[in-house]
Amino acid sequence: MTELFARPPAEVAPGAVHLPGRLTAEQQRGLLADCRRWALPPAGLRTVTMPRGGTMSVRQLSLGWHWYPYGYARTVVDGDGAPVKPFPPELGALAEQLVAEAGLPPAGAPYDVALINFYPAGARMGMHRDSDERSPAPVVSLSLGDSCVFRFGTPESRGRPWRDTELRSGDAFVFGAASRLAYHGVPRTRPGTAPAALGLTGRLNITLRVSGLSPAS
Secondary structure, eight states: OOOSSOOOOEEEETTEEEETTOSOHHHHHHHHHHHHHHTSSSSOOEEEEOTTSOEEEEEEEEESSEEETTEEESBOTTTTOOBOBOOOHHHHHHHHHHHHHTTOOOOSSOOOEEEEEEEOTTOOEEEEOOOSOSOOOOEEEEEEESEEEEEEOOSSOSSSSOEEEEEOTTOEEEEOGGGTTOOEEEEEEETTOSOGGGOOSSEEEEEEEOOOOOTTO
16 A cells, blocks of 8 residues: 555664565565465464463464573474474565664674564564563564554563554564663554455564574574
8 A cells, every 4th residue: 555645764762763664565475475484384383372371362483593481492392393494594684774774783693583473363462572682683573464553662661651653564663772672562453454465364573683692502
């Protein structure tokens, strides 16, 4: 859909930048096709169980390193036990480009982790910090499908103050520097708002990170 009014990049917090409409329709279709392929077993899309027994309403898969609460492994230790799928270099190159566009310092190490979350209607993500990495490199988030309310707070607590930003299909969001460990979450999605031509029901979020882990770990 063509925007009536352009949405310019916006700094949501120090070191946190929203890049609206950053992905073309072709890039979105390509990423969606990739996600559908990565979601197949082994090491495919799974439901995440938290240490206290609750389950996340999103479904998730990882590339490069497998994330589980609260660490990283080379195999799906909380699922089918299969080796994690490799991290595509083209995602790393895109992450580095978006960090530069956001005006943040370069990562200083290659991006090597992708967390892919699928939000069906009614799914949400509670306020949390991306703190399991051993690198301060910026986190890069890509949105496909339904729009969502993205809540971005501070590194100090899950509570206010926070700022809500609507993320639409094709948007990117980069956070690093003073906001690298800020709490953030998705209190709700907006079902039915995905571009019709994309062919996706629900929302996909692709989060790119630098693990800071040794390949031999």
